[in-house]
Amino acid sequence: MTEDREVTIGFGDISWRRSGQAFRFIFSYILMIAGSLVFLMPLFWMFTTSLKDQSEVYTFPPDFFPKTWLWSNFPNGWNYPNMYFNQWLGNTLFITIMVMVGVLLSSSLCAYGFARIKFPGRDIWFMAVLASIMLPGTVTLIPLYVAYARIGWLDTFNPLIIPVYFGGGAFNIFLLRQFFKNIPVELEEAAILDGAGRLRIWWEIFLPLSRPVLAAVAVFTFQGVWNDFYGPLIFLTTPEKYTLALGINMFKGMYSTQVPLMMAMSFLMVIPMIFVFFIAQRQMIRGVILSGIKA
Amino acid sequence: MTSIAGTASSQNRVKSFVSALTATKHRRDTIEGYLFILPVVLGLLIFTLGPMVASLYFSFTKFDILSSPIWIGLGNYITMFTQDQYFWLSCKVTLIYAFTSVPLGIIGGFMLALLLNQKVKGIAFFRTCFYIPTVVPAIASAVLWSWLMNPDYGLINAALAILHIPPYSFLGQPETALPSLVLMSLWGIGGGMVIYLAGLQGIPESLYEAAKIDGANEWDLFWHITIPMMTPTVFFNLVMGLIGAFQVFIQAFVMTSGGPLHATYFYNLMLYERAFGFLQMGMASSMAWFLCVFILVMTLLVFRSSTFWVFYETGEENQ
Structure with a gap:
């Protein structure tokens, strides 16, 4: 997102003798990785659900990945x-x-x-x-x-x-x-x-x-x-x-039962937003910050 | 002598010329200035001020669009405050939502910013991960979360099943529907996080260094420098967050339709139903005005309270 021009620390730069520093470093990484997974999981779920077969969605516990990746859900949803x-x-x-x-x-x-x-x-x-x-x-x-x-x-x-x-x-x-x-x-x-x-x-x-x-x-x-x-x-x-x-x-x-198609269409609506975010993240972040701080 | 008088008079002439020039420039600036801001002046008059006056008038009438408004004085307000059982209910729902989701969002966003304010490798990637959910359109996230919270096939119940907790209908039970929407709102704390990150990075390093020289430990630094320096940012986000939370609509409309048993019957949903469902435009206008006054009072109260907890660097310029 915002690229730090200052020095960043990686695993190699940690002085392992000072256990406090190493502990904090590892603990931060665990938190960040776990948090990111939790935050991205819903979107990931939206994507995999959009590729599942109708019957596959109605199983419990749900499968993580679709058995066959039904890309046809996208055109089928679009032309419903x-x-x-x-x-x-x-x-x-x-x-x-x-x-x-x-x-x-x-x-x-x-x-x-x-x-x-x-x-x-x-x-x-x-x-x-x-x-x-x-x-x-x-x-x-x-x-x-x-x-x-x-x-x-x-x-x-x-x-x-x-x-x-x-x-x-x-x-x-x-x-x-x-x-x-x-x-x-x-x-x-x-x-x-x-x-x-x-x-x-x-x-x-x-x-x-x-x-x-x-x-x-x-x-x-x-x-x-x-x-x-x-x-x-x-x-x-x-x-x-x-x-x-x-x-x-x-x-x-x-058609609330057509879950995969609904997810496919919702996901299509998300894609441009993510795309725009990656092209314009610098401007966006700056704008968000301006709006939040300089007011 | 003559030469001095000559310069004096020519000076005067220059002066009057200059003042005439500034006068024309002044007039020109005024005309040009108003021409430039004309769009927003017209916009405020046509799309804000005019409708505000009309809305205030409607709020004292019985008005169903099809026939012309009938003046009933305070009738709508009296019905609203004393007879309509759903009015106070929707106020309660909205207040509970606002006063849980906003503080939780601020605390969550702030802690996330603290975590992501470290200079470690890959930090930009993690920041992006937490920010991405905020760009998801509201309708898409409503569709998605309805499915995630599905009692029979949802991912959240699948996760709970691992812990041997029986499946639960989060949005289907009156006790949990509102808390579920609060939980869902926390998915978007990445937006606040970015703002707090910028705030954290704006705190001068010299403050920390000076305190360290004085023997402060990390806890002191956090409580006596980081927190006070961040209060203006938190304050702004609190105000904007509350104003936004009072106007929640789409989650209730798409995910729960205000139910079950009106457990998520948000104020704006009730207003929408009154206006566009029952065509009670007068009643809906009263509700809109009550919300407006309420937001105003709330904002003033928060502003008042800010002198006690918001720290401004330059005390004299405290506006």
């Missing part, structure tokens, strides 16, 4: 009758991309305004933005639902996408503002002397310089939309319009 996994993936990807664009553009514009321009009322608005993080979503949900019903937005992707273009999330604004504040003023002043407008400075200086934070925001947004359950549950009603999360819930509701 009355399920629309192709469509659901498409919907999820469409919503994800639209939301990501909205979040990145909108939150970075606002963050620039809050970080770099002095104007009356700025701090009050920023406090309002921060305060909105605390507000439980259900307070605004019902009137929004009523309003969306009036303008015919229910059972469309609009409620999940359009609001994002208005600010892109209080937390993202906060994160980007922190970063923008640390970009040297000289860069900006030089650009102003060259006659660049603020919009160009934002686009040509601030955005390229903040790629790591933008990446963190993008990754969080991707995770958020991919995992979102409550929003789609409330706003989408036609099964063809569902997202993957809702689709898997529907599968669970209708």
Whole structure:
């Protein structure tokens, strides 16, 4: 995860004469290995269950590995009758991309305004933005639902996408503002002397310089939309319009005995998250830390 | 003389020119500033403030969406507090969950961070192992844990069978359903762990060295340096953790449907059923406002308490 640049100690470096040190070292390793096994076991179980035969799942005690590795569970689950996994993936990807664009553009514009321009009322608005993080979503949900019903937005992707273009999330604004504040003023002043407008400075200086934070925001947004359950549950009603999360819930509701197929589909939903984690772990961890400490 | 007067007047001219310039710059900044933050200003007005006002109004009405809202004053609140048997039940369930899962999560995450804060080989790998569960989508982990806790074929019962403990229906019994969800929440302590790790690494080494010179042992170092220095991080995670725990929904909705015997009937699940099951939008709005006020009061209380246990390095800048 975070690579330590300092010296790390391995088994060879331990002075075995000092029993305290050696004991502690071994004890830590045992704890770490046992803990990791416990933490990874559920995921491992999900994977092996997804490759088992239907009958194999219903045995007790359960077998650790499938007798034959039924890779066909994956296509079978994906193409299960009355399920629309192709469509659901498409919907999820469409919503994800639209939301990501909205979040990145909108939150970075606002963050620039809050970080770099002095104007009356700025701090009050920023406090309002921060305060909105605390507000439980259900307070605004019902009137929004009523309003969306009036303008015919229910059972469309609009409620999940359009609001994002208005600010892109209080937390993202906060994160980007922190970063923008640390970009040297000289860069900006030089650009102003060259006659660049603020919009160009934002686009040509601030955005390229903040790629790591933008990446963190993008990754969080991707995770958020991919995992979102409550929003789609409330706003989408036609099964063809569902997202993957809702689709898997529907599968669970209708065919709860098809355990291997259900696990296969759930596992498919986990894969992109793990993949994204390994590509972007540096940015993600930094973002998590920023969110947890600098607040 | 004349030359001095000349410079003075030209200075004045420069000054007024500069002030005129700053005035235009000021006005321009104001316009540009608001243009930049316009999205979020509009967003707050349209998607937060407006709906908040509407929601407050709805909370004093009987409203089923199909017909227009009927004003009933405090009716919803009175029903909620005095007649609806499930209201206090759902509050209880949610509070028990929040006040067990959050402290356990903090303690677990903190201990994990201490364990993984050593400079030993392969540490990055172990950190990754503990963090991975936090990226699993909630729906996938709900499906997975339902199966793990299955009374007849689940892995957890298989593990207990080795210890000769008879199979148990964790989610199917009212006594254990809620504790099982708490246990499941602990699978995600890797998220807190990363934050505590960063906090631990941010403690200056010099503090420890100075204390060691003064003859402190490792236990002293832990109690008098590590713990105090970590309190701000713990505090923040406590606040955010509680706010999150009060709003739990998906586990109850997908895994237990609030049962058995309403043992996992979380507040947000009840609110969801009232709003979108029974179309009692007025009642649901009252519930949403009660939650909002409750979270606010809780947060203020935790903030108040923080002066007693949260250590800030620079006492004067204590905000």
